[in-house]
Amino acid sequence: MKCFIGIDLGSTTTKAVMMDSDGEVLGRGITNSRSNYDTASKVSKLEAVVSARLELCHRALSAVPEMEDMVEELLTALERNFRLELFLNMLNDLKETCLHNAADLRHANIGKELAQALNDVFGRMETQLSRLFAPGAERKSDFFRDLAGSVYMNQAEDVAEEAGLPFDVLINIYDKSIIETENRPPAEDLAATFVRALDRVIDEQEDLPVEPQLVRDLVKDSLEIELEETFVVGTGYGRVRLPFPKEHIRSEILCHGLGAHLMYPKTRTVLDIGGQDTKGIQVDENGIVVNFQMNDRCAAGCGRYLGYIADEMNIGLHELGPIAMKATKSIRINSTCTVFAGAELRDRLAMGEKRADILAGLHRAIVLRAISIISRSGGVTSEFTFTGGVAKNEAAVKELRKLIRENYGDVTINIDPDSIYTGALGAAEFARRAVEH
Amino acid sequence: MSTAEIIARCQALYDDLDFTSARQWKEADPKRKVIGYMPVYVPREIIHAAGMLPLGILGGGDQMEVIHGDAYYQSYICRIPRSTIELGLTRKLDFVDGMLFPSICDVIRNLSGMWQLMFPGTYVRYFDVPQNYDDTIGGEYYIEELKELKSGLEKLGGVSITDEALRDSIAIYNENRRLINEVYDFRAKQPSKAPSVEVYLLMRAGMVLPVEEHNTILADYLEAAVDEERPVRDNCRIVINGAFCEQPPLNLIRSIEMAGCYIVDDDYMLINRWLLDEVPVEGDPITNLSDAFLHFSADTAAKYCDRAEDVGKYLLSTVKKTGAEGVIFTAPSFCDPALLERPMLQDRMDEHNVPHISFKYAENSGQMQPIREQAGTFADSIKLWS
């Protein structure tokens, strides 16, 4: 079947959306952008293909009446096991790379001990990390780097101590290897991985209402549908680095405008807060951009600002919003300058202000900047859509709702849980239109 | 009245971004008009003589969130025009009938044009003072400018401004300047008795109150302050320079004093002390105002210094007069006049062995730790030297 793919290369994450010729979304994929946009775009595309395959399986299995009550559960299990398989592949790759780098480094005198230590570390990692893919388990991140990194650190510390090896050597080996592993394009034999995952599912599942073979056949058929890469459009900060001809590249402004229009056709104003950029976009009834403004040279008020604050406070980016939600008052933070905000934050902490209250103030500060950019682009006159990574932050959303109401009255505010895909969705639609129109 | 009561009143005026007292003044009589003005100098006597209230607009301070004002300015432009626009757009100045934008720098100059475009109903004037101080050149030009301002206000208010009224206004403002200078002199002599935040708030009150009322407050404060016992700190004495437009947050002024520096002179709200001598009441009032401007006025970076040897002379004389031990150059970030002038002033201070430090602020600066540290170190070093 014909497939149209949009890829949004952001400064933090790279997103892909796959669409069929009717404009229906087949799959979505996301990965961290790394330092290598090429790999990031391959990985995100692959992730989108995976989710498209699951979607196709979903369509096929849903057609069997007896399966009706089970489809969701089955597919969740299939995806979970598929992720596990994929993860174990990568973990194995990382292990091999580490072993290779350990042999290659200037540690000839402890070469054997290092290899033994790495085997120990990875053995423990596999056990520990596999649990993350057990039914109902929660993962803090879906990115390999995040999951593997922290566990490696812990295990390597223990193993190093037990074996009397220098911990920093193990760290160096890891740092070198993770980059190599991440930047190695993933093996693309998805079908085999899916089949192995399905085997695990069928083993786990005790009360299948149909013959296991029927499930196997349906999944197999879905896996065999050819997903033709009919047209790809790239967008986002890294788009110029894509090895794409010009007609395959669209600015993120256009893509975000169109993407938001596809999700909410009545949208007239779009705010996107990404890592490097904040954009205020005005679109018409067809999703055509009529005006836009971006933050000026100063990156204050972008997603990075929150990242910086998280680093300053030594907490995870995802923890910022929940902590800020616990605030009992909002401390006024005046510096939207990222560097000064750090100083102001320490000043406030020193004055005895509560962390939650300060964070609430910081969220307000970033949203204030965004509101200024919206104002610069022409304000909010009708339905409003908020997209980008920061749209997932509940504290930022709370402030935004408040400020939009204060400044522009009661307008409809759309925030889609998948809003991070807005740019890629617009890009996919541009790809579809390039062929279908 | 105690100083605390007086200052509490001034603080309330300072905090009130809705300018309630000026609104009430206006509401008392339907014929009344309010004329806003920005730093650094406008001849308030003419506004006063028209029966109007001159209202100093000094930005939004550190308690106002600026949203739409930011939409109009790039990150490399100072803060005062943003918050001033915000005041305008949030209708906090909707009772103001006219706005005067003195020729202080290109940002304020362009703000006059923005005001014309954004608030078409308002009387807006870019008030271009001469940078040539010859009576027959700059003087004649300025007299004409003053007359244009006068007739503009007459038209706006449907009144005629008589010479008599102008003379009365000059006399009242002479009294205001006398009292203000007295407060400054008092502080320079006994800085522990007149904390800088208090002096600052007293001066700010003069931006929003009718001058007659301000005169009363100043007199009351002087009377109360003399008798009040306050702890004396082992502080050094410094002069503040460069803060003549966008104003620092109160916390900054307080921090400097707490860190060990008594402020014995400053250039905050210089309009209060712009004309150095009493303006003669006899003779042609417009000519008198012009003469005072040309020959007996204070100095800032917004003014052209026509003789190289005079650069920094005013600051130096302030240092000498107040017995200051050093100068703190505090300029708002991105303030062209103050920051361009600063190296010349610093050289002049070096020539005369006047120690100095410098830092920047914004009207909404939040972090005071670096300021406290710098001012504290400066105070310590001055004590060690002397």
Added chain:
Amino acid sequence: MAIPTENEVIKDSSMLLQKSMIAENYDALTSAHENGKKISATFVPGNLNELVMCFDMHNNLPEINAINNGMRKKSGTMVMQAEKMGHSEDVCTYVKADIGSMARGNIAPNGKPMPPPDLLLLSYTGCFTFMKWFELLRHEYGCETAMLHVPYEGDGVITQNMRDYVVKQLKENVIPTMEKVSGVKFDIDRLRENLVNSARAEDDFVWVLQSARNKPSPIDAYFGGVYYIGPIFTAFRGTEKAVEYYKLLRAEIEQRIAEGKGPITPEGDMKDERYRLVVEGPPNWTNFREFWKMFYEDGAVVVASTYTKVGGVYDLGFRHDPNNPIETLADYCLGCYTNRNLSQRVDMLEKYVNEYQADGLLINSIKSCNSFSAGQLLMMQEVEKRTGKPGAFIETDLVDPRYFSAANVKNRLESYFQMIEQRRQGERSAA
């Protein structure tokens, strides 16, 4: 303006002529004192070249030197040098490039040291920084300074009072100071002769600017415009050479129109005209070629710009008038672009978008230059509202390479061009 040459750059003969004029001028400046000549330094806006020539003085323009150093990638070190000397990172980089250059020996583009000025002709026209700039130079050089305060057109008009004030300063301060410094007696007929030349060159110059009304435009009125304003904005206005230059330039442009050619770019003729833009604000100089390329490689041509009006607004009718020699200098100064108020500037931009059939207004906002920059976002909004054409906003600096982010600028430009294209398609399908 002095554009450094690179071998592969394609040039018209007018450009070669300008190049030789500039080289000769730098030689005249660097050898002025050896030849018993005096040097007067002044600014592009409010440049009184006709008057300077009356005193046999050479005109040195520090802004142009800063631009030169910017284009030769030398300004970055100079700016930083000045900052090390205590000049704020917040202020104009022309000033800092000038002061930094002085600290590094003030070497002119011909490799010889630039002699110190004998007179600072402080024409305070349209930019506050000028005033402090020359106070700073006076502080360094300790030389004679003649101040000319040009009042701002706050209400969008030149009043008689403003004109009288400028005329009186010229007569009573500026001219006597120039006589004193140069030892040459002022001769008003000489001034008249120079003004005749000015007006002749101005006619052809305006013709060239307005040729951009053609489709395709035979000129780029911003990047190319920088070359076209060169002689008339600097030390050549009022000379025979400038008259000759503009005649030659005009003939070249006539030829281009006859051949249906687009503008010349460093890589030859621009092929396909896809976007017509009006640009407000000075260019960036440190990455001038890179910046220009972002336009022509996407088929964007600038059909009108305000930067080409900073040294005099001629296309609205003003000409230097030999019959009123002093008054005409006053009117010239009072009418320079940055001495006009925001309403006038918005009116001009609106007129350009309409008359030159532009797709929209692009603002290049310059960190150094508050005279231009403060208020530009409102101006953009106004022009958008009045013309119905979209605006775009980018930020760079004059000669501070730290403030030019190619990726950032390109991202915004591309988005803008694509938006124009998309809107066009939308309009077509709606029609």
